[in-house]
Structure formats: C-alpha cells, structure tokens
Amino acid sequence: MTDKARVRTEAARLLGFFEAHGASVVEADILQPAETLLDLYGEDIRARAFVTQDPVHGEAMLRPDFTVPVVQMHMADGAEPARYAYMGEVFRKQEEATHRASEHFQVGYEVFDRTAPLEADAEVFALIKEVLEPLNLRAATGDMGLLLAAVRGLKTTERRKAALLRHIWRPRRFRALLDRFAGRAALPKGRDALLAQDDPLDTSAPHIGLRSTSEIADRVEALREDAAAAPISAQEVELLDDLLALRETTGHVLEHLRDIAVDMPAIASAVDRLETRAEALAKRGVDIATLDFEGSYGRTSMEYYDGFVFGFYAESRPDLPPVATGGRYDALTRVLGNKNGERRDIPAVGGVIRPELILTLTEEVTP
Amino acid sequence: MTLKLGVPSKGRLMEKTFDWFGAAGIELARTGSDREYAAAVNGLDGIELVLLSAGEIPRELAAGRIHLGVTGSDLVREKLGAWQEKVTELAPMGFGHADLVIAVPRCWVDVNTLDDLDAVAAAFRANHGYRLRIATKYHRLIRDHLRIHGVADYQLVDSQGATEGTVKNETAEAIADITSTGETLRANHLKILSGNPVHKSQATLFKSRKADWTGGDRATLKKLCTKLGIDG
Numbered sequence: 001m002t003d004k005a006r007v008r009t010e011a012a013r014l015l016g017f018f019e020a021h022g023a024s025v026v027e028a029d030i031l032q033p034a035e036t037l038l039d040l041y042g043e044d045i046r047a048r049a050f051v052t053q054d055p056v057h058g059e060a061m062l063r064p065d066f067t068v069p070v071v072q073m074h075m076a077d078g079a080e081p082a083r084y085a086y087m088g089e090v091f092r093k094q095e096e097a098t099h100r101a102s103e104h105f106q107v108g109y110e111v112f113d114r115t116a117p118l119e120a121d122a123e124v125f126a127l128i129k130e131v132l133e134p135l136n137l138r139a140a141t142g143d144m145g146l147l148l149a150a151v152r153g154l155k156t157t158e159r160r161k162a163a164l165l166r167h168i169w170r171p172r173r174f175r176a177l178l179d180r181f182a183g184r185a186a187l188p189k190g191r192d193a194l195l196a197q198d199d200p201l202d203t204s205a206p207h208i209g210l211r212s213t214s215e216i217a218d219r220v221e222a223l224r225e226d227a228a229a230a231p232i233s234a235q236e237v238e239l240l241d242d243l244l245a246l247r248e249t250t251g252h253v254l255e256h257l258r259d260i261a262v263d264m265p266a267i268a269s270a271v272d273r274l275e276t277r278a279e280a281l282a283k284r285g286v287d288i289a290t291l292d293f294e295g296s297y298g299r300t301s302m303e304y305y306d307g308f309v310f311g312f313y314a315e316s317r318p319d320l321p322p323v324a325t326g327g328r329y330d331a332l333t334r335v336l337g338n339k340n341g342e343r344r345d346i347p348a349v350g351g352v353i354r355p356e357l358i359l360t361l362t363e364e365v366t367p
Numbered sequence: 368m369t370l371k372l373g374v375p376s377k378g379r380l381m382e383k384t385f386d387w388f389g390a391a392g393i394e395l396a397r398t399g400s401d402r403e404y405a406a407a408v409n410g411l412d413g414i415e416l417v418l419l420s421a422g423e424i425p426r427e428l429a430a431g432r433i434h435l436g437v438t439g440s441d442l443v444r445e446k447l448g449a450w451q452e453k454v455t456e457l458a459p460m461g462f463g464h465a466d467l468v469i470a471v472p473r474c475w476v477d478v479n480t481l482d483d484l485d486a487v488a489a490a491f492r493a494n495h496g497y498r499l500r501i502a503t504k505y506h507r508l509i510r511d512h513l514r515i516h517g518v519a520d521y522q523l524v525d526s527q528g529a530t531e532g533t534v535k536n537e538t539a540e541a542i543a544d545i546t547s548t549g550e551t552l553r554a555n556h557l558k559i560l561s562g563n564p565v566h567k568s569q570a571t572l573f574k575s576r577k578a579d580w581t582g583g584d585r586a587t588l589k590k591l592c593t594k595l596g597i598d599g
Contacts (some may be wrong), residue, residue, distance in 0.1 A: 039498070042519050043510055093448075166489060166519070173485075173517025189561050190479035205473035208556050209534045211491060219477045219490060 003356075007105050010355040011087040014107040017131050018085035023109055026084045028069035030091075034059035037068060040304070040335060050091050050102075062091035066108050067329065067350065071336050074112055075344060081113035087355075100321075110350030117347045118273055121308040121328060122280035128312065128324050128351050129286065135361050137312040137323055141250065142297025143277075144168075144327075145307045146257070146270045150243055153266020156181060156232050159222055171299050178240070183231030194220070195227055239264045246295030250278050253293040277308060301325070304332035308349065314361050323358065326351020369415040370584045370591075373427055373436035376404055376418035380570060383462045384437045391595045411594065413587035422446075424573075429453040431577035434584060435591075441467055441545060441568035445508050454573045458597045463570035465545045467505055469512075470557040472534055472541075479561050481516045484541070488520040491540065502526035502539035505565075509543045512565045531555040574599075 019025055031054070037045050049064040063069065066086050074082055087107040094100045109127060111120045129139065151164045160181050167173040179185035194200050200220050207213055242260055246253055257271045282288050298309030307328030314320055328349040337344035374395065375381045385395045394409040395416055406416035417433055424438035425446040437460070443450050471478050478487055488499040499521045503509050506523050513521065524539055531551050533539040545568065546552055549559060572595075574588075592599035 038522065042498075043522055044514050046506075046523075047510055047514075163486070163489075167517060170517045170519070176482075176517070188480040188482040194476060194479075200476050203474055203476050205476075206556055207472075207474045209472045209474075209540055210495070210537050211472070211475065211487070211540055213474075215490065215494060216475060216477055219487065223477060 006359060007356045010359055011105045011107050014131060014353055014355055014358075015085055015087045018107070018109045018127070021083075021127060023083040023085035026070060026073060026086050028063060028066050028073070028086060028088065030063055030089070031060045032063045032069060033057065034061045036072075036336075037061055037064065040068065040332070048092050050093060063088075064092055065090055066106060066352070067110070067332065068336065070108075070110055070350075071333055071348065074110075074348075075333070075337055075346065078112065080346070081111070081115065083112075084108075084110045105355050106352045107355055108350060108352040110348060112346050112348050114347055117307075117328070117330075117349070118277040119280050120347070120349050121277050122284055122286075124326060124349050124351050125281060125308075125310055126284035126286055128310075128326065128353060132312055132324060132353070132358070135314065135323065135358065138292065138315050139310060139312050140292045140294055140297055141308070141310045142294050143270070143274055143308055144298050144305050145273065146243060146267055146295070147240075147299075148306060149267045149270040150240055150264060153264060154232055154236055157225065157229050159226065160229070160232070169299055169301075169304075171296070178232070178237060181232045182234065182237045184237075187227075191223065191227075195224060235263070243267070244295045246293065248293055249289060250281075250291040250293045251289045254278065298327055304329045304335070306331040310351070314357070317361065320357055320360070321354070323361070324351055324353040369413055370435065370587045371415050371417050371433040371578075372408070373417045373419045373424045373433040373438075374406075375421040375424070375437060380421055380437075380463055381418075383570065384460070387460050387462070388595075393591070393594060411587070411591060413583060414591070425450075425454070428573055428575040429577060431575055431579060434575055434578045434580065434588070436573050436575070437570060438573065439463060439465075439568050440571045441465070441505070441508065441566050443571070443573060444566060445505050448507070453577055454575055457572045457574050457592070457599070458595065460570040460572060463568070465547045465568050466564035467508060467543065467545050467566040467568060468552075468559045468564045469501070469509070469541060469543045470531075470552050470559050473556050473558045475558075481513070481518055481560060481562065484560065485516075485518040485520075488518065492520045498522040499541065500524045500539040501541045501543055502530050502533040503543035504530070505543055505545070508565055531557060572597075 015025060034051055037049065045064065050062040052060050054060050070084055070086065085108065087105065089103045090106050091103045094102050109124060111124055113120045147168060151161055154161055163177055164174060167177060201217055239260055246256065248256060254275055261268045261271050278288050298305045305327035307330065309327035311322040312324040313322050330345065330347050333348050334345040374384045388395050392410050395406060397406050399405045404418045406418055408414045408416050419427060421438045422442060424436040425443045427433045428436045429447050443454060447453050478484060491499040501509065501521055502524050504525065504527050509523060526533055530542050530544045532555060533542060534557065535555065542557065552559060588599050
C-alpha cells in the first residue's frame with residue numbers, strides 16, 4: 001500500500017472507534033467560504049490556509065480545520081445532544097516550517113451537549129486517550145476558563161478587562177498590556193502629549209475616512225479614563241503570574257489553585273469545575289495523580305479554546321507535532337451562532353487525531 | 368555555461384544598477400534598438416545579462432532561472448515565502464531607498480503607534496460590524512508585521528496603485544505603502560505611525576540558492592565578487 005492509503009486505512013479505523021462509541025459520521029466540504037474563517041481567525045489565517053477564488057462565490061479556502069464546518073452544520077439542523085465523528089484532509093500552508101506537510105489527515109470527535117459539559121470534557125479526553133493507549137503518549141492539559149475568570153475578576157476598569165480578554169490568546173500582547181495597566185511599563189509614545197492638550201480634537205487636519213469624529217472623541221475619552229484609573233495591583237499581577245506558571249499534576253494543582261483562590265475569589269467557581277472534571281476523568285479511568293496540568297496550555301493555538309484543553313505528545317519524538325489535540329470552544333459557537341441578529345450558542349468540546357503520526361510512531365515501536 | 372545576471376529592464380533603477388557595476392569596472396549596456404530588451408557585459412567573461420521587470424526578479428531567482436539578480440529588498444521579502452531558503456543577499460547597493468510604512472488619517476489625533484491602531488481596530492469592528500481595512504500591495508510583509516506586534520481585527524484590502532487615495536475614497540481606513548519622502552502621504556492627509564518602518568528597503572544584489580551553479584559559474588562569481596569588493 002502507498003503511504004497515503006495506509007494513513008487512510010488508519011483514519012478509517014479511528015473513525016470506526018468513535019462510531020462504535022455512538023458518534024454519527026459527518027462530512028464537510030473541502031472548499032470553505034473564506035469570509036467566515038477570516039472573521040473568526042483574523043487576517044493571520046491567510047498565512048496558514050490556502051486561499052482560492054471561485055468565480056461565483058468569491059474567495060474560498062481549502063478547509064484548515066473541521067471545527068467550523070461541523071459547528072455550522074450542527075447549528076443549521078442538528079438535534080441535541082449530538083456526537084459527531086469525521087475524517088479527511090486539512091490543508092495548512094507551511095511558510096516558515098517548510099519541512100512540514102501542507103496537507104494531512106485528521107480524525108475528529110465533537111460533542112455538543114448542554115446538560116453536562118464537564119462530563120463531556122472527560123468523555124472526549126478519555127476516548128482519545130483510550131484509542132491512543134498503545135502508543136504510551138504524554139498527555140498535557142490546561143483550562144483556559146481559569147485565566148478567563150481571573151482576568152474578569154481583576155479590580156480594574158471594564159475597558160482594561162476587555163482589552164486583556166481580547167488578547168488572551170496572544171501571550172506577548174497580553175503581557176505588554178498587563179505591564180502597562182499595572183503601571184510597570186510606559187504609555188505608548190505620544191499618549192501623554194495628547195492628554196495634556198486642552199482640546200485634543202482641535203486639529204488642522206481635515207476629516208477623512210469612515211471613522212467618525214465622534215469615534216475619535218470616544219477614544220480620547222477612553223484614554224482619559226484609562227490615564228485616571230489606578231494601576232492593577234502588584235498582588236493581582238503576581239497571582240495571575242502564579243496561575244500562568246502552574247506546571248503540576250492535576251492532583252497537586254487543585255490544592256495550589258485553592259490557595260490562589262483565597263486571594264483571588266473570582267476563580268473559585270472555575271476551580272470547582274476543574275475539580276468536578278478531574279473526578280469525571282478519574283471515573284473514566286484516567287490517573288489524575290500523574291496527569292500533567294499547565295496553566296498556560298492552550299494560549300497559543302489559533303483555535304478559540306476557552307475551557308478545558310489537552311494534547312497528546314510522543315516524548316521520544318519532540319520533533320513531531322502533537323498526535324492529538326482538543327478542547328472546549330463554547331465561544332466559537334457563540335460567534336458562529338451570532339448571525340443576522342440571531343443569538344445562539346451551544347457548549348461544544350472535541351478533539352482531533354493525526355493518523356499518520358500514529359503510523360510513524362507504531363513503526364518505531366515495531367520495526 | 369554562463370552565469371545569468373538579472374537586472375531591472377528600465378528606468379532609474381536600471382541606470383543606477385548600470386552605474387553601480389560600472390564603478391567596479393564592469394560595464395553593463397543595452398544593445399540593439401531602444402526598444403529591444405537585449406544587453407551585454409564588458410569587463411568580465413562568462414556573464415549573461417537578462418533584462419527583467421524588477422517585480423519578477425525575485426520569482427526568477429527562486430526558480431533558479433537566474434543566478435544573480437538586482438531588485439528591491441522589499442520585493443524579495445514580499446514575494447518569496449521563507450526567502451532566506453531561496454536567495455542570499457550579496458550586497459546592499461545604496462540606492463532605491465524607500466520605507467514601507469503604515470499610515471492613518473492625520474485627523475486620528477488619538478493614534479500614534481501600532482498599539483493605538485490595534486485598540487482602534489477593535490472599536491471600529493464593534494461600531495461598524497466589519498474589520499478595519501488597510502489598503503496595501505505588501506500583503507505578506509504587513510500581515511507578518513501586524514502579527515508580531517499583536518494587532519487584531521483588521522483586514523488587508525488589495526491596492527495596486529493610488530493607495531494613498533483609498534482613505535478619502537472610503538475604501539480603506541488606513542494604508543501601508545512604500546515611501547521615500549512622505550510627500551504623497553502628507554498631500555493625502557495621512558500620517559505615518561511612529562516607530563521603525565515595517566521594512567527599510569533598498570536595491571540589493573541577490574544570489575539564488577536554487578540555481579544550478581557549475582564550477583565555471585562559481586569561478587565567475589568569485590571574480591565578480593573580487594571586482595565588486597564583496598564576499599561571495
């Protein structure tokens with residue numbers, strides 16, 4: 001068999017596993033409307049996805065993932081709760097890492113269930129773990145819900161919290177904003193001079209463009225509010241840093257998080273959820289005492305993960321990408337469901353496996 | 368075998384390129400009629416001159432169809448992904464200087480930095496329902512720059528000319544373009560964001576890593592570099 005045919009056979013085996021556990025098998029178009037993906041992921045996706053042109057429908061992209069089309073399909077006509085499995089190629093440009101393949105197979109499993117989200121988190125993780133068991137991989141987990149709760153609970157202005165939340169998936173930018181809001185970094189160039197003026201809007205420049213004078217005035221007002229606001233306290237920044245630096249087993253991390261929650265009560269309910277999820281994982285046979293937890297895990301992926309996040313890694317092959325990744329993406333369903341004034345969302349969690357990596361690793365074990 | 372040297376086929380860029388090689392005792396000249404794209408090299412054997420549009424020289428270098436090429440450093444970075452794997456810079460040539468900059472309306476008194484632009488992009492999207500538009504033809508360079516600096520909620524709209532007019536025409540909110548004096552930007556009521564430009568461009572002699580380099584070609588390159596006083 002050719003390599004690709006073997007990968008397809010392995011993918012079909014994985015798909016059969018999820019189907020046997022109750023998933024409905026679904027398909028997704030390879031050509032996806034570019035606009036939806038651009039609005040969701042921003043212009044960066046152009047550097048990572050193949051963009052092509054349809055003479056009638058305009059810009060299209062070769063699907064960079066299955067998550068978006070599967071969510072859209074579910075929101076259009078899915079019954080709840082729902083469990084889906086799929087397999088097929090995804091396409092990613094590799095401009096910087098030219099040695100990586102620009103198309104590869106994925107097999108995925110997604111759960112849309114409102115009733116017991118933490119139970120669903122555990123279910124997805126445990127199923128993927130089970131099917132990968134023979135490979136003896138290291139699992140890493142995290143929970144974006146903790147960081148989101150911590151930021152929402154900061155004692156500062158709503159505008160600052162919104163700015164931090166918007167950049168939570170861009171760690172460098174988040175850090176720069178946090179340093180400034182904490183008074184540890186200087187204001188951007190020109191800010192002081194602007195606010196020192198009696199009427200900053202008094203300018204000789206003619207007004208051009210769609211951004212209106214009142215939008216400019218609103219921003220100047222927001223900058224004044226920000227300049228007058230007290231800095232975020234060193235203690236709060238330190239607690240955030242503690243949270244981000246956590247690297248422990250799930251068993252130990254709960255204790256540590258309880259300590260942090262004493263000074264940062266905003267994360268208490270997120271810690272409760274982490275504990276309930278850990279119990280659900282334990283019931284499914286996952287060893288919590290050895291399961292790694294990382295406070296920053298899930299912050300740099302381009303997906304919209306906003307809760308439980310996980311990945312499975314081959315420790316003998318650090319050069320390989322993770323064999324499987326996944327997480328909860330409630331926010332993504334909120335964005336996709338917020339069309340034409342309609343507001344719909346559905347709690348969702350899922351994960352994908354790369355079958356060709358399983359073959360690579362299996363061949364290493366049994367040459 | 369001959370070593371193929373691609374140079375811009377017209378205008379000041381061609382003249383300055385000829386002057387630059389001429390100063391090192393290598394005479395490049397067009398031959399035939401004014402309109403015929405043919406050229407010759409005197410002062411060094413084994414080099415064939417290929418006249419090309421400056422915009423196509425990066426592609427020809429990457430394909431290995433020319434061994435050496437003169438073009439703007441901005442064009443190589445914009446048109447070639449992972450450009451360092453395809454070409455190496457032999458020598459900056461000291462002319463054709465221009466900065467790639469991002470500019471916004473001068474009436475945006477609240478915007479001086481990329482930081483401000485990012486905050487404005489978020490508010491603009493919330494108010495208008497779509498991502499703030501930046502008109503440019505330098506898609507790759509601008510996208511990389513904005514990603515590194517954590518700017519979100521923008522979109523690039525393609526503009527191949529008269530880019531400075533797009534804000535007044537309300538087809539973009541900001542622009543990114545190449546400028547040497549900033550004169551056209553000022554005339555169109557735009558201001559450049561503070562900080563370093565996205566890229567400081569100049570005409571540069573590039574060497575292809577993808578071309579077929581025979582022993583003879585290497586020997587010719589060595590002689591050429593000696594004459595030019597640069598490292599091969």
